[in-house]
Amino acid sequence: MAKMLSINNKMNVNYYAGNKLITFLISLYFFLCPIEFVFNSISPIGPPIKYLGIIIILVILFRAYFVQTHLIISWVHLGLISWCFIEVLSIFWTPSIHYALVYLSSYINVIIFFTIITVFKYTISQINLFLNFTLLGSTFAAILMLNSMSLYHGEGIRYTFSFLGAELDPNNAAAFLVYGVAISFFKTLNNKKGFSIFHLALFIINAVALFFTGSRGGFVASILSIIIITFSLMKNKSFFNSLVYCLKITLIVLTGLWILSLFIPIELLDRFLDFESYEGGSERTVIWDFAIQQLYESPIIGFGIGSFLNTSVNYFGHVKGMHNSYLMILFETGFLGITFFMSSIIILVLKIIKSRNYFALAILLCGLIPSLFLDALVKRFLWNGLILCAILIFNEIPRVDKSKEN
Numbered sequence: 001m002a003k004m005l006s007i008n009n010k011m012n013v014n015y016y017a018g019n020k021l022i023t024f025l026i027s028l029y030f031f032l033c034p035i036e037f038v039f040n041s042i043s044p045i046g047p048p049i050k051y052l053g054i055i056i057i058l059v060i061l062f063r064a065y066f067v068q069t070h071l072i073i074s075w076v077h078l079g080l081i082s083w084c085f086i087e088v089l090s091i092f093w094t095p096s097i098h099y100a101l102v103y104l105s106s107y108i109n110v111i112i113f114f115t116i117i118t119v120f121k122y123t124i125s126q127i128n129l130f131l132n133f134t135l136l137g138s139t140f141a142a143i144l145m146l147n148s149m150s151l152y153h154g155e156g157i158r159y160t161f162s163f164l165g166a167e168l169d170p171n172n173a174a175a176f177l178v179y180g181v182a183i184s185f186f187k188t189l190n191n192k193k194g195f196s197i198f199h200l201a202l203f204i205i206n207a208v209a210l211f212f213t214g215s216r217g218g219f220v221a222s223i224l225s226i227i228i229i230t231f232s233l234m235k236n237k238s239f240f241n242s243l244v245y246c247l248k249i250t251l252i253v254l255t256g257l258w259i260l261s262l263f264i265p266i267e268l269l270d271r272f273l274d275f276e277s278y279e280g281g282s283e284r285t286v287i288w289d290f291a292i293q294q295l296y297e298s299p300i301i302g303f304g305i306g307s308f309l310n311t312s313v314n315y316f317g318h319v320k321g322m323h324n325s326y327l328m329i330l331f332e333t334g335f336l337g338i339t340f341f342m343s344s345i346i347i348l349v350l351k352i353i354k355s356r357n358y359f360a361l362a363i364l365l366c367g368l369i370p371s372l373f374l375d376a377l378v379k380r381f382l383w384n385g386l387i388l389c390a391i392l393i394f395n396e397i398p399r400v401d402k403s404k405e406n
Helices: 020-042 048-066 075-092 097-118 124-147 170-189 197-213 216-234 239-263 266-273 281-295 307-316 325-355 358-368 380-394
Strands: 005-007 071-073 149-151 159-163
Touching: 020 048, 020 124, 020 159, 020 170, 020 380, 048 097, 071 075, 075 097, 075 325, 097 307, 097 380, 124 149, 124 159, 124 170, 124 197, 124 380, 159 170, 159 197, 170 197, 170 216, 170 239, 170 358, 170 380, 197 216, 197 239, 216 358, 281 307, 281 325, 307 325, 325 358, 325 380, 358 380
Parallel strands: 005 071
Antiparallel strands: 149 159
C-alpha cells in the first residue's frame, strides 16, 4: 500500500484513468444517493450504498495495484485525513464512548471513500457521466417526490416523500435536489445548440420539488450556485453574447416563477422570503449560542467526538442536533480540528480561482451551504459536493464551448 500512495505537494495529478467498471460504479453511486433511504428501508443487510462504496474502493485499489499505478494524495486529502485523525484521537477525551461510536466508523469511512475516489484520474467524458448521473438521480428523486408528496410528519407546510413508512427529511431531500438545480441550469445554458429545452425541463422539475421541501438552506445554495454559474458562463463574452445569456436567464427565471406560482402554496413562498427567520428554525440560534458558550471551556481540542449528543441530553433533556456541521467540528475537535478541515476547503477554493473553473465552485457550494444548517458530516450530500469539486479541479474539466465566446 505504501508504494501505491505518495504525496503531491503541487497537486499535479498525473495518475491512471479509471476503466469502464469504475466509471459505471461511481456513476451508479451518484444516481442512487438521493434515493438511498428507499433502499435502506427494504435492505435486510444495512445501507446498500455503503457496500457499493466498499466495492468502488476495492476496485480502484485493485486496479492501481495490478497496473502499478501511484495514487497521489494532495494537501486537500491530508487536511481532511488530519481532521479525521483528531476525531479518532478525541475518543480519549469525549464524555461518552457510546455517542462517540455513533460517528467514529462513519467519519473514517467517508474520509477513506473521499480520498480513494478523488486520487484517480478521470477524463472529460467520465466527469460528464458523473455529473449526468448526479442530475438523473436528483431528477428521479424529484419526480418520485412530486408524484407522491406528503406533508412531513403529516403536518405543517413542508413536503417530502415516503416509502413503505420511511420518510425522507425535507432538508436532506433539498440538499440533493440542489445538485439537480445547479447541473441542469449549467447544461441548459452551456449547450452547443445555444439552449437545451430538455435540461430546462429538468431544472424546473428539480426547482419545483426543492421549493416544496421548504428548505431555506437548499434555496440559498440554489440561488448562489445559479449566480456563480451565470458569472462563469458570461465571463470573456462579447457584449452581444452577454446580452443573449441575460435573455436566456431571464426566460428561465420567468418560466420558473410562473410555474412556481401555479403549484407552490403561498405559505411556502412566505417561508423563503422571511429572511430574518433563517437562523431560528429548529431552535438553531439557541443551540448555537449554547455550543459557543461551552466552547470557552475547551477551545483548542474541543470536547471529543460525539460529545454534543451527550451534552445536549444533559442540558436540553433530550438529544439535539447541532444543525451546523462546521460548529459541530469546532465543538468536537476545537480550533485544531476545524483548522485542518477548513484548510482543505480553502485549498480547493484557491485551486478553483487559479483554474477559473467556477462551475466547480457552484458544485462545492451545493454541499457546503446546506451543511451550515444541517448535521451533514456523515451525510452524502456534503461529501458528494467535495468529491465532485475535487474531481473537477484535479482532472480535465468540462469547458464552456469556445465557439460561443465571441
